Amino acid sequence: MHDPIWQAEKKKILTRLSIAIYKMTDEQLISLLHLFKDLNLKDNDKLLEMPHSHADGVVAARDRQLLIARFFLLINQLSEADLLKFMNRYEQKRFSMLREYPRVPCNITLDLAADGRAINCSAMDISAGGMFVESCESFTMNQPVSICFSLAEDQLALKIKGRVIRLEQGGIGIQYESLTKYQIEIMKNMIDRLQRQASSQYRIG
Structure with a gap:
């Protein structure tokens, strides 16, 4: 046609x-x-x-x-x-x-690397596809970043590559790139745990 x-x-x-x-x-x-x-x-x-x-x-x-x-x-x-x-x-x-892969609130301390800078910051919400990171540093759209954080003190750090897909005052939205099946399962288990914690808090309140 x-x-x-x-x-x-x-x-x-x-x-x-x-x-x-x-x-x-x-x-x-x-x-x-x-x-x-x-x-x-x-x-x-x-x-x-x-x-x-x-x-x-x-x-x-x-x-x-x-x-x-x-x-x-x-x-x-x-x-x-x-x-x-x-x-x-x-x-x-x-x-x-x-x-x-729902997005859930959190407060996870992480190390973020971008353009040779090492930035200590916190994820305010997270999903198996991305996260919102609180930071006063400057970033650009589609900027590649590397994220490193531990889900628990006794666990190895999870290292993920991502890209900036949203710029907001006080933070950035990051989309993960090329997650392995193993990383996806870890993220899903963590999100399930965060959801259960949030549900129990609401029930107590």
């Missing part, structure tokens, strides 16, 4: 998907591949093959880049109807993931 309005809309969709795909964890990329499989695309068996992953669920860097390239080939082959169907399922999946 060569409708100029649709071509402009398609360009917006592809730009949005491109940004989202590059930020996805390995687990999210594989989940996205399942969405393509659900469309029953013909003559795309090779593009729809699952990538090999290590024991911890991490896809090798080269395989990750090849998988992303396959996504763009698949997206560009979709008809208008299939692309709209795919986006509808993608949005449903995205919001499902947000519900799966």
